[in-house]
Amino acid sequence: MGPATGLLTAGVAIAVAQLVAAFVGELASPVVAVGEATIDLAPPWLKDFAIREFGAKDKIALLIGIGVLLAIFAVVMGTLSIRRGWVGYAGLAAFGIIGLLAAVTRPTRDALSPLPSILGVFAGGWALRILLRATSAAPKPAMGNPLAFDRRRFLVASVAVGGTAVVTGFGSRIASSATSKAAASRASLRIPKPTDIAPLPSGSGFPVPGLSSFYTPNDSFYRVDTAIIVPKVPAQDWRLRIHGMVDRDTEMDFRQLTSRPLIERDVTLTCVSNPVGGSYIGNARWIGAPLQPILEEAGIHQGATQLVSRSADGFTVGTPTAVLLDGRDAMLAVAMNGEPLPLAHGFPGRMVVPGLSGYVSATKWVVDMELTTFEAYDAYWVQRGWSQQAPIKTQSRIDTPRHGASAKAGTVPIAGVAWAQHRGIEAVQVSVDGGGWQPAKLAMQDTVDTWRLWRYDWDARPGRHILQVRAIDDAGAVQTAQEAPPPPNGATGWHTIPVTVRG
Numbered sequence: 001m002g003p004a005t006g007l008l009t010a011g012v013a014i015a016v017a018q019l020v021a022a023f024v025g026e027l028a029s030p031v032v033a034v035g036e037a038t039i040d041l042a043p044p045w046l047k048d049f050a051i052r053e054f055g056a057k058d059k060i061a062l063l064i065g066i067g068v069l070l071a072i073f074a075v076v077m078g079t080l081s082i083r084r085g086w087v088g089y090a091g092l093a094a095f096g097i098i099g100l101l102a103a104v105t106r107p108t109r110d111a112l113s114p115l116p117s118i119l120g121v122f123a124g125g126w127a128l129r130i131l132l133r134a135t136s137a138a139p140k141p142a143m144g145n146p147l148a149f150d151r152r153r154f155l156v157a158s159v160a161v162g163g164t165a166v167v168t169g170f171g172s173r174i175a176s177s178a179t180s181k182a183a184a185s186r187a188s189l190r191i192p193k194p195t196d197i198a199p200l201p202s203g204s205g206f207p208v209p210g211l212s213s214f215y216t217p218n219d220s221f222y223r224v225d226t227a228i229i230v231p232k233v234p235a236q237d238w239r240l241r242i243h244g245m246v247d248r249d250t251e252m253d254f255r256q257l258t259s260r261p262l263i264e265r266d267v268t269l270t271c272v273s274n275p276v277g278g279s280y281i282g283n284a285r286w287i288g289a290p291l292q293p294i295l296e297e298a299g300i301h302q303g304a305t306q307l308v309s310r311s312a313d314g315f316t317v318g319t320p321t322a323v324l325l326d327g328r329d330a331m332l333a334v335a336m337n338g339e340p341l342p343l344a345h346g347f348p349g350r351m352v353v354p355g356l357s358g359y360v361s362a363t364k365w366v367v368d369m370e371l372t373t374f375e376a377y378d379a380y381w382v383q384r385g386w387s388q389q390a391p392i393k394t395q396s397r398i399d400t401p402r403h404g405a406s407a408k409a410g411t412v413p414i415a416g417v418a419w420a421q422h423r424g425i426e427a428v429q430v431s432v433d434g435g436g437w438q439p440a441k442l443a444m445q446d447t448v449d450t451w452r453l454w455r456y457d458w459d460a461r462p463g464r465h466i467l468q469v470r471a472i473d474d475a476g477a478v479q480t481a482q483e484a485p486p487p488p489n490g491a492t493g494w495h496t497i498p499v500t501v502r503g
């Protein structure tokens with residue numbers, strides 16, 4: 001009975017907290033707040049490990065971890081509370097205080113943030129009282145089997161409490177989707193036609209099975225961020241403030257942003273955590289307002305070397321001001337592959353800057369830009385040991401054959417992608433078993449800001465082989481063979497894979 005008492009009490013507390021959070025803000029949920037606080041406080045090696053091992057599923061792994069810890073805590077407390085009721089209440093209060101502290105220290109907190117934790121604890125207290133009463137109903141020794149009597153009463157109480165948890169839990173899910181003004185705003189949004197349209201590239205791919213498509217569909221585009229719950233900012237509530245070392249503090253709303261002349265550009269986005277051969281890269285067609293004129297209108301002071309952009313959930317990015325003013329297509333993007341930004345990719349507005357790693361350029365849900373210096377401020381990942389600056393390093397990847405695959409002897413296409421955003425890819429070379437570098441066929445270069453697809457038709461002989469690829473950028477610089485891990489500013493080395501060829 002102890003474990004059930006603990007689990008049911010925790011279940012009701014969490015379900016009620018979730019329901020309240022659906023109304024006062026999902027980020028005020030104690031579970032989410034504790035999860036996000038854990039992400040921010042986790043030591044860098046643990047975060048790097050989580051991104052490396054779980055990728056986009058790192059949040060799910062974290063939530064499962066929190067769930068398991070909570071369940072253990074609930075079972076222990078429930079068991080102790082059968083003997084001493086106060087222990088259960090104390091455990092509940094402790095767990096509420098942790099949730100509350102996390103919720104009120106999040107960058108997204110507001111006056112209502114304590115509510116989910118407080119009401120959750122009260123609901124849990126109610127459940128615990130019912131369950132403890134049912135267990136302590138002293139059976140009269142004379143009345144046959146005392147355990148059966150206990151059990152029935154406890155069962156009724158459990159069903160009542162469990163039912164409350166389940167109904168409230170479902171209610172919170174329905175409420176949170178019904179209260180998502182951001183999803184509604186996205187569904188009804190029409191992005192104005194860009195005034196400057198990029199021609200659709202032709203011949204930018206190859207019909208090789210297993211090779212990436214030139215454009216990465218939104219639903220398979222990699223996602224990296226610190227948010228357990230995607231920030232939900234309706235377009236009509238969005239404001240961008242520009243301040244700091246500027247002549248004029250500026251604020252603009254979404255309508256003002258999208259009534260500016262918009263450009264449409266293909267830009268490949270890359271995460272600094274991408275290991276050699278990894279998948280944290282994608283290419284999309286973006287629509288947005290060029291950032292350079294927006295900054296120039298604000299009047300940037302001499303010496304403002306860093307633009308610190310901040311998201312609705314308090315994440316920060318530091319970008320060199322010089323890069324934003326050098327004429328490249330840095331933009332405040334509002335559309336991705338022909339639709340408003342997906343909620344997970346920064347709706348309603350994000351930064352996109354060709355040539356820089358995501359963590360120093362691609363702020364999603366961006367709401368604030370402060371002009372400052374690199375000496376004055378370290379952005380989120382810089383505080384955690386990554387470099388202040390992170391231009392993209394020339395890289396290439398073999399998409400097919402896959403690592404360890406086996407193929408039939410004969411002509412086997414080796415194909416993949418290569419990237420050196422804002423420099424461009426001039427050549428890609430393939431080496432088999434450490435032999436000479438052979439030139440791969442290149443797809444058309446769309447722009448220097450996108451990746452370039454390549455293929456090499458290999459005359460494969462039976463046996464085990466090692467395939468390697470390297471790229472050469474438009475300046476003639478050859479991708480380095482020197483192996484380096486992602487921290488602190490991006491992995492290097494040649495993607496190398498074993499394959500087996502059958503006779």
Ligand SMILES: Nc1nc2c(c(=O)[nH]1)N[C@H]1C(S)=C(S)[C@@H](COP(=O)(O)O)O[C@H]1N2
Nearest residue numbers: 222223224225226271311315358359362364
């Ligand atoms: N608000 C916010 N923006 C963010 C991040 C984040 O954690 N929060 N992560 C950055 C990183 S590390 C990368 S690589 C890109 C990834 O963008 P994507 O998820 O759209 O692929 O977003 C950047 N922008």
Ligand SMILES: [Mo]
Nearest residue numbers: 271272358359
């Ligand atoms: Mo990243």
